[in-house]
Amino acid sequence: MSVTDELLENNARYAESFSGPLPLPPARKVAVVACMDARLDVYRILGLAEGEAHVIRNAGGVVTDDEIRSLAISQRLLGTEEIILIHHTDCGMLTFTDDGFTQSIQDETGLTPQWSAEAFADLDTDVRQSIARIRANPFVPKKDSVRGFVFDVATGKLNEVV
Amino acid sequence: MSVTDELLENNARYAESFSGPLPLPPARKVAVVACMDARLDVYRILGLAEGEAHVIRNAGGVVTDDEIRSLAISQRLLGTEEIILIHHTDCGMLTFTDDGFTQSIQDETGLTPQWSAEAFADLDTDVRQSIARIRANPFVPKKDSVRGFVFDVATGKLNEVV
Numbered sequence: 001m002s003v004t005d006e007l008l009e010n011n012a013r014y015a016e017s018f019s020g021p022l023p024l025p026p027a028r029k030v031a032v033v034a035c036m037d038a039r040l041d042v043y044r045i046l047g048l049a050e051g052e053a054h055v056i057r058n059a060g061g062v063v064t065d066d067e068i069r070s071l072a073i074s075q076r077l078l079g080t081e082e083i084i085l086i087h088h089t090d091c092g093m094l095t096f097t098d099d100g101f102t103q104s105i106q107d108e109t110g111l112t113p114q115w116s117a118e119a120f121a122d123l124d125t126d127v128r129q130s131i132a133r134i135r136a137n138p139f140v141p142k143k144d145s146v147r148g149f150v151f152d153v154a155t156g157k158l159n160e161v162v
Numbered sequence: 163m164s165v166t167d168e169l170l171e172n173n174a175r176y177a178e179s180f181s182g183p184l185p186l187p188p189a190r191k192v193a194v195v196a197c198m199d200a201r202l203d204v205y206r207i208l209g210l211a212e213g214e215a216h217v218i219r220n221a222g223g224v225v226t227d228d229e230i231r232s233l234a235i236s237q238r239l240l241g242t243e244e245i246i247l248i249h250h251t252d253c254g255m256l257t258f259t260d261d262g263f264t265q266s267i268q269d270e271t272g273l274t275p276q277w278s279a280e281a282f283a284d285l286d287t288d289v290r291q292s293i294a295r296i297r298a299n300p301f302v303p304k305k306d307s308v309r310g311f312v313f314d315v316a317t318g319k320l321n322e323v324v
Contacts (some may be wrong), residue, residue, distance in 0.1 A: 002307050003190045004244050010209025011320045018318025024252055026200040028165045036216040036232055038188040041205045047172025050206075054198040057219045059232040065277045066228035070198055070221040072267070073279060078254055082166050090186055092240055105234070109300045115227045117235060138271045145164050156180025158173045 022051035024078065030054070031074040033130070034086040035061035035093075039153050042086070054080055060093040061086055062118045062126065063133040072139040081142045083134060086158065087127050088151035093119045123150050127161040184213035186240065192216070193236040195292070196248035197223035197255075201315050204248070216242055222255040223248055224280045224288065225295040234301045243304045245296060248320065249289050250313035255281045285312050289323040 030053040034042050042048065042055050056070045063085075074080045101117040120126035127148040134146050149158040192215040196204050204210065204217050218232045225247075236242045263279040282288035289310040296308050311320040 002244060003192050004246055004307055004309055007190075007192070007208040007210070007246065008320060011207055011318075014207055014209060015318035020201070020318060021252065021315040022201050024199075024201075024254055028169075030165050030169070031198075036193075036218045036236065037186075038213045038215050038217070039182070039184050039186075040217075041210075041212050043203050043205065044212075045173055045176055046169040047176065048169070048203075050203050051200045053200050055200070055202075055219050056198045056221075057217050058228055059218075059235040064228050064231075066220055066226050069226075069275075069277050069279060072275070073221040073254065073263070074198065076266070077258060077263075082164060084166055084169065090183065092186060092235065096239060101235070101239075104238070105301055108303075111300050113231070113234070113301050115231050117231060138273050139267055139275050141270075145166055147166055153183040156173075156177035156182060158170060 026051065026053050026078065026080055028052040029079055029081045030084060031056060031071055031080045032084045032086065033061055033063065033067055035059070035088055035091060037088055037091065040086065040088060040151060045151060045156070045158065054078070060091065060118050060120065060126070061130065063130040064118065068137050068139055071134065075140060075142050082145040085127060085130055085148040086151050087123050088153055089123070090153050091123065094121065094123070124161045131162050188213065188215050188240065188242055190214040191241055191243045192246060193218060193233055193242045194246045194248065195223055195225065195229055197221070197250055197253060199250055199253065202248065202250060202313060207313060207320065216240070222253065222280055222282065222288070223292065225292040226280065230299050230301055233296065237302060237304050244307040247289060247292055247310040248313050249285050250315055251285070252315050253285065256283065256285070286323050293324050
């Protein structure tokens, strides 16, 4: 039995007490961008209930074209107005370099990815850069509340950077 | 007081009973790719605890270069072996077209985004396409368990597509 099968059994139990459906637009009009890290249960960290906020996640919680795409759809079509960006301590992205990762892929597959791994050397600096990418982007219209945080995996606290 | 400020107060309460830190690599060796939709609380839907699975999310739960980047890092550097892809009923991506969205942005900003909105007309078809993009990609090494589902926002159930 795979882990996926076990998680599907969990889903069957979840559905037993499920009360839906909720409306499509996020009730709190917030979009969260966060790292994919397994320790970040974004709904619990922010006390969000189902239906309240969009949650966008990737390796690092960095802002690339795909996060801009998601934020543009979130704000333009589904009414969100605030953005919360979350990086975290002990992040995997601090443990390697873009060049090293690309080289290891090339060594193994014989192919070079056309994307960069988006690794970073300093958490606060990358939070600032990700926030700056959102602020500078013409396709994300609402920028009155765009705030960046580092989640501390030892304490559970969000510490504001910018 | 902004919604962000309210969510930060929730975080302060979360931190009071927080017990960390957990290890960096996901304990269940699973990566989930899901839509950013506010109604999808992925940890609850799959019965995941903190520290168990990577969670990657964007508008639609589609697979673009950025999801491949995240999956490559997840498998190559952090040891995940299974992939679960989740789209859902009543998805916002079913309500518009790429061309219409691009045109509305162009009308408002005078600029055309270089990315496509990745809208889709049929859920099952897009689940199959997203799974196919993962299977066809040379940078994601582990493909023994790559499964795609549609989450029903009315019942809370995951229905397998591929």
